[in-house]
Amino acid sequence: MTGRQLFSIMGEVEDSMIQEAETYRILKGSRKKKIMGKALIGAAACALLAAGGWLAFRALGAGENGNSLDLPNSHNVAAYYAEPESGNTAMADLPWFTEEELFHGENTDIFRGKVTSLKNIRVEFGEETLEELQYRAVAEIQVDKVYRGSCTPGQTVKVLLPCPAGLALWIEDTKTVSQMEEGTEGIFMPVRYDETDVWKEGDGALQLSDLAEYGFLDGERYAFLEKEGKLIYADWAYPSLESSSGLEDVEALIARQLAEG
Numbered sequence: 001m002t003g004r005q006l007f008s009i010m011g012e013v014e015d016s017m018i019q020e021a022e023t024y025r026i027l028k029g030s031r032k033k034k035i036m037g038k039a040l041i042g043a044a045a046c047a048l049l050a051a052g053g054w055l056a057f058r059a060l061g062a063g064e065n066g067n068s069l070d071l072p073n074s075h076n077v078a079a080y081y082a083e084p085e086s087g088n089t090a091m092a093d094l095p096w097f098t099e100e101e102l103f104h105g106e107n108t109d110i111f112r113g114k115v116t117s118l119k120n121i122r123v124e125f126g127e128e129t130l131e132e133l134q135y136r137a138v139a140e141i142q143v144d145k146v147y148r149g150s151c152t153p154g155q156t157v158k159v160l161l162p163c164p165a166g167l168a169l170w171i172e173d174t175k176t177v178s179q180m181e182e183g184t185e186g187i188f189m190p191v192r193y194d195e196t197d198v199w200k201e202g203d204g205a206l207q208l209s210d211l212a213e214y215g216f217l218d219g220e221r222y223a224f225l226e227k228e229g230k231l232i233y234a235d236w237a238y239p240s241l242e243s244s245s246g247l248e249d250v251e252a253l254i255a256r257q258l259a260e261g
Contacts, residue, residue, distance in 0.1 A: 073195075073207040094173055094218055099238055102221055103257040108189040109149025109214065110254060112247065113141045115184045116156060120164040121211070125204035137165040138212050139180055141188060147254050150192070158212035159190050162219045174219025179232055187250050189222040190214035224250045 097105060117140035124134060139159045143151050151157055163174040165181070180186070193209040200206075208215060216222045225232040226247050233250070235241065240253060 073210050094220060097221075097237070099240060099253075100257065100260075102189075102237065103254075106191055106217060108191050108217075108222065109151060110147040110187065110189050111141075111143045111149060111151055112145040112147070112187045112251070113143040113185070115180050115182055115186070116140050116142050118165050118180060118182050120166070123199075123206060125201040125206075135164045136211070137161040137163065137180075139165070147187075147251075148258060157214055159188065160193075160208060160212040160215040162216055176221070176223050176225065176232060176234055177216055177219040179225060179227065180223070181227075184225055184227060185247070186223055186225040187247055187254070188216075188224075190216050 118137060120135065120137045122135055137160075139161060140156050141159055143153055143155045143157060145153060161174075161177045161180070163178055165178060192214055193207075193212070195207065195209070197208040197215070198205050199208060220234040221237045223233070224247060231241075231244055231246055231250070233241065238253070241249060244250065244253075
């Protein structure tokens with residue numbers, strides 16, 4: 001998954017911060033030119049990891065050190081299971097992509113399945129890390145049907161969310177994936193991580209595949225959820241789904257897009 005950027009929780013970003021953050025990801029190979037536009041968005045997200053904020057997380061259990069996740073390919077970084085306190089924050093505006101670009105701009109896997117586990121986490125890069133804006137969630141999804149990608153039906157995969165799960169902590173531009181719960185059925189379009197997907201801050205480096213096999217490029221447009229008979233998705237990004245009522249309509253759109261691609 002060379003050169004992809006995972007969206008992070010975003011706020012106000014200065015141009016100088018974006019330029020400085022362009023080194024956040026290694027962009028290599030023939031796909032570099034193709035993804036530079038998305039790389040800038042990811043760079044903005046990275047810059048915000050150093051920005052101030054006021055969100056607070058509460059670690060679960062007896063203490064942070066008792067809830068740490070194993071990160072064998074990372075260094076000078078720790079991750080803990082955590083739950084959010086109430087609060088809110090804003091994200092920078094998402095770049096506009098057509099439906100075709102959303103399906104074909106990045107080599108996402110596309111599959112249907114059910115969320116079987118969902119846990120919030122906090123990531124800390126040693127003493128240099130601020131307490132703010134370091135929060136994510138990891139979902140385990142049992143795959144039922146595969147439209148594109150290397151996973152198989154019956155397999156359970158881990159997917160990193162660009163925000164914590166749940167609505168207690170409101171984060172702009174993540175309203176789709178933040179509504180995921182255990183038992184939620186949906187169609188998911190994450191990217192598969194490889195060794196080039198590294199979140200760096202200071203002298204710390206977190207290989208994202210230590211947390212999950214997959215990740216969403218943003219929290220709005222790469223998931224379609226079905227809850228209580230309603231379809232939850234970024235309706236503004238998929239105008240052809242305007243009158244849709246369920247995941248079967250999303251499946252039909254996917255079939256058309258893949259046939260044309």
